[in-house]
Amino acid sequence: xxxLIFLFILLAAISGFIFVPKxxxxxxxxxxxxxxxxxxxxxxxxxxxxxxxxxxxxxxxxIKNEDLCRIAEDRADDNxxxxxxHPGLYAxxxxxxxxxxxxxxxxxGSEDTALYGWLHSKHHLDNLKKAYSxxxxxxxxxxxxxxxxxxENGTR
Numbered sequence: 001x002x003x004l005i006f007l008f009i010l011l012a013a014i015s016g017f018i019f020v021p022k023x024x025x026x027x028x029x030x031x032x033x034x035x036x037x038x039x040x041x042x043x044x045x046x047x048x049x050x051x052x053x054x055x056x057x058x059x060x061x062x063i064k065n066e067d068l069c070r071i072a073e074d075r076a077d078d079n080x081x082x083x084x085x086h087p088g089l090y091a092x093x094x095x096x097x098x099x100x101x102x103x104x105x106x107x108x109g110s111e112d113t114a115l116y117g118w119l120h121s122k123h124h125l126d127n128l129k130k131a132y133s134x135x136x137x138x139x140x141x142x143x144x145x146x147x148x149x150x151x152e153n154g155t156r
Contacts, residue, residue: 006110023101039108041139046111050137053115062135068100068147072138075102075145090120098151101127106143114144 050059103124105114118124132148139145 007142022048028152039142041111041114041142041144043109043137043139043144046114046139046144046146047135049111049115050083050135051155053119054128058130059129060133062148063133065134065136065149068149069138070145071100072145074134075104075147076138076140076143098149101130101132101148103146104128104143104146111144118146 034095048063055061085131103118105117105124107113107117118128127146127148132150134149134151135146137144139147
């Protein structure tokens with residue numbers, strides 16, 4: 001019985017008694033193709049997130065320091081020197097009048113993702129917990145750099 005029904009449906013479809021629609025052809029026009037936006041992280045937003053985290057942990061907010069901002073801008077712009085051992089920082093600023101340190105991240109996420117990365121990395125977290133008073137964050141595209149120091153304007 002089943003074979004008979006199947007055969008009847010097959011013959012009806014072949015002879016045109018049953019309408020079987022053809023699949024639609026989808027054409028994607030180049031103008032309609034979604035593109036990835038280039039991500040540019042906000043230094044101001046990341047700074048606010050970092051300072052909010054510090055206050056929530058019982059630390060003081062950082063004081064923004066323009067000398068450190070210049071270093072952070074220079075470092076964030078130096079795409080050739082993005083590595084875990086931070087050679088460019090120590091090569092360029094070894095004569096800076098105070099001890100400075102750096103957090104660096106290259107992320108395709110958001111400012112929240114950047115902070116999450118720093119909080120879940122021992123060395124970056126250690127920097128965020130140290131008693132640095134002055135700091136500045138600069139971001140170029142997906143690269144963000146935070147520079148830390150204890151001396152205002154690098155003077156004693």
